[in-house]
Amino acid sequence: MQIIESPEIYDVIIVGSGAGGGMATKQLADAGFNVAVVEAGPYFDPADPKTMTQLKWPYESPRRGANTDRAFGEWDMSYGDWEVEGEPYTHVEGTEFKWWRSRMLGGRTNHWGRISLRFGPKDFKGKTRDGYGEDWPIGYEDVKPYYDKLDKLIGVFGTNEGLENDPDGFFLPPPKPRLHELFYINGAKKAGIPVIPSRMSMLTKRINKDRGVCFYCGQCSRSCSVYADFSSGSCLIFPAQKSGGKVKLYVNAMVREVTTNAEGKATGVSYVNKEDRKEYKLRAKVVVLAASACSSARILLNSKSGQHPNGLGNSSNLVGKYLHDSTGSSAAGFIPALMNRDISYNEDGVGGMHVYSPWWGDNTKLDFPRGYHIEVWGGIGQPNYGFGFNPNDFNKFFGLRVGGYGDSLREDVKKYYGCVIGFGGRGEGIARKENYCEIDPTTVDQYGIPVLKFNYKWSDLEKRQAKHMQDTFEEIIHNMGGHYLGEKPGKEKNYGLNAPGEIIHEVGTTRMGNDPKTSVTNKFQQLHDVDNVFIVDAGPFVSQADKNCTWTILALSMRASDYIIQQLKQQSI
Template sequence: MAFEIKKQAKLYDVCIVGSGAGGGMTAKILSEAGLKVALLEAGPKYDPADPEQATQLKWPYESPRRGASTTRPFGDFDAAYGGWEIDGEPYTTKNGTAFDWFRSRMLGGRTNHWGRISLRFGERDFKHKSYDGLGDDWPISYQDVSPYYDKVDKLIGVFGSKENLPNEPDGFFLPPPKPRLHELMVKRAGEKMGLPVIPARLSILTRSVNKDRSPCFYCSQCSRGCTVYGDFSSSSVLIKPAMKSGHVDLYTGAMVREVLTDDSGKATGVAYVDKSDMQEYSVNARVVVLAASACESARLLLNSKSAKHPNGLANSSGVVGKYLHDSTGASRGGFVPALMDRKRYNEDGVGGMHVYIPWWADNKKLDFARGYHIELGGGMHMPSYGFGFGLENMNGKYPGRDGKPKAAGGYGASLKDDYRRYYGAYIGFAGRGECIAREDNYCEIDPNVVDKYGIPVLRFHYTWSDHEIKQAKHMQDTFEQLIVEMGGIPSGTKAGADTMYGLENPGRIIHEVGTTRMGDNPATSVLNKFNQSHEVKNLFVVDGGAFVSQADKNPTWTILALAWRASDYIVDQLKKQNL
């Protein structure tokens, strides 16, 4: 060790690394069971109701940069401490491939600034290999996870509607908000095309679920963190009540270096660097739970080498870091003349879409495997600095009041008139699809690079396959057809093969999973069906790393359900003295 480790005297039942969806849920369930928990977070405390941290209900002009480059990845007021690039915390790529790795350094992690799209995986999503022969089946089924999806729905709250669609499981839903005007137009266009346009499923309260949280008041600013806890964030909904139990000690600014083990190879705790003094400390526990995100947890395991674990902890299979995959993403926007010259009224609604399009097609009739859902945006949300008409790529022209093309630009009363005319007349579509998990997409330890804490960093190798590229082409064709069906004009030039049809860089959708995947065979997986390491029985991983495959859904609801399931298993195994 390059550092002297200062040991904490206290012995915990469980040490949890990471406070996002998986870590927060695990802390809540285990603390309620009476276990003594140490919860470690690399970033600071965060509470969106704290006046010193709150950014909700601020005007665009209150930004100290007044529209210049933001210090946060999604805007000055967004509840995101971190980003794809963090000073002093590099990562690298291999063989010219690309991967953008988002790290969230704050209590609650990424759950503070996600879209709250809360979708269950369906029966087919757990058994894709049985349907199309690609990838691997999960060692569990929808029936195994369904009771925990139910619990998550009831604890956290999610709005939606029962639709009885294949592979889109219904849940326990709060009433959904009414569609906005542009969403009604999308619904009409979608119906003509045979697409299901249904109420979105977001973990935002349209009515109360408990006394500690108030319903959404429709300011449309969920990404800023909710001062009344009307939306789901781990920091507000899971960790806050867990702390009230008196059974959780929170360590913030704790950059975990490795999992510590004894001579038998059993986990005994973790070593971390305290950011406040740059000294190294340890936390000791009977059980270690990693929930630092799929790649960060893989990094910890790979850096945790010992005589018993020369290839990294829980990695005798060599699978840790492999089968990394992120959701696909592509987008397109357009101008809809029918939405011009609208009366001003408040249609903010929740901080996200009120309707969405789940996957509808039969992949057996297509030239690619796996599907995608469509998210949409538009409407008369709060303008910000840089607000335009969404027409920048339409040859610099747009319809004037006389019906003839008019050059963009101008000043004074004419410019203000244009802004008012075109405000709310832009629509945008984004596809979020499933990538097939492959062994040759992976992260590993870079042998030559360390971060500012002296911890070896990750090196990524990632490529898209023809399945993902063809899926993106299908997205672009669908987006364009939707815009035209709405009577709109697609913006710019349709993305083609030269850009892989507008596919975002892998990692850019921030849905990466699979690096410590579960399975029944220890030779081809890291965890068993309860998120427990095959070879280190008192080690668990409860973030997206456990996923065998992603779906055409966002992963958060499944992370939450599996973390609750694993927590129940930990309580049971501790009672039986099996850990």
């Protein structure tokens, strides 16, 4: 195949425009460097009226918000799913993993719930705590300065609580709890479970002239036309384009590999243009991979050469290994006290929860390590397809005659609307070498690029954690005077434990460490084998935590970018 090579040599090529890639773009462009950003999906600006879905009514959709080709429905702005047409992935027999890809400028930051939690001191030292996994080569004190800068740069609401492993930050004012959340607070506290204001990256107060303030439409998943919620495009890449450096965007560009020279050093990337299906080469002094943990591993494993016969950066045979996702299990409760409520007022708030429960347990008294936090949903937000009213559930589980047609259906919807509260546990799984992704030598995608094969199984530790989640949800529902909605999942269903990958928090495929034999990158996320290639997505994570990983991806990308800037200025790479 003829490969079209660009004559320009960039200072840095960044592959991926999500959290890690967006932060690297902002830092490096602000420092005056010439940056190319290569994104596998199309250009996207949430303020563009052609693409904006915010503030549209469900009746403006022929499907009332449902969508046959998006897992989260038409109103979710992410152009992605666990299945992407023409881009398959495979599994080792008897294992399961669901791989989410978001194909658009800004990546998954257009989809996530903006839950912005710092990892705590214990989260970086897992093996020291309980003997499982490995410790990170860095600690909280190394990342704290970047968390602090991140809070101020992007904006996050919350409150300082003085919790040891849920570190405080620089917070904007949080929104007040809504009615269903007040019920949750009472039910959780009776069980001895703490409840604090959520920590989420939506602006409740203006922080700069480029971004608006949240006006509580509750539609953050649709992307924000005034940039009040965080996404990588609107908050990092667009400002970077206005700063001192030059930022060139290459969209709809599917990266095949990192190219190298005779000495084995990276020279740039090769990508397939999705529009003309031709292959192109870009050149740079430094390559930064931020395509997501699995995608970056795939690129490295496909980057084979005489100097790197096992794939780039893979002399340790660990690229793709130690893949792990957050645990997840969910439940919902029917709360009779919330029936026949007043629905004449707006209770939307921010898009997502106003309160949550950080991990409270003592693992020395439990049969699993680490922990989880509890996310809460409910209320009387704008109804659309799949908004949570299922007459069959009320008929089956409570013997209530609900539903029908016409006036009787409308009356029952009003009676029961807002009387269901839901919970999601999101916890830490243990990183294990036997959970991994690798190249499938028998399958390619529609662009001719070899695809990933996954091998992943939950252990009994994660299953026990899910059981604890379900028992906790049941207790909280009981404390609210409610009824568990549906059948509580038991051992035969792994206590409702989500399939690996379903929580979309996968990390760990290019783990960091001090020893090149047992890790892929060093503590600055620089490949041990090739000093001008860096990984700034969640691949270098040594372990997950009982927190969402995005805030730590951003902080570590900022830290790695500072190191790249220093090395480029010293001409060390």
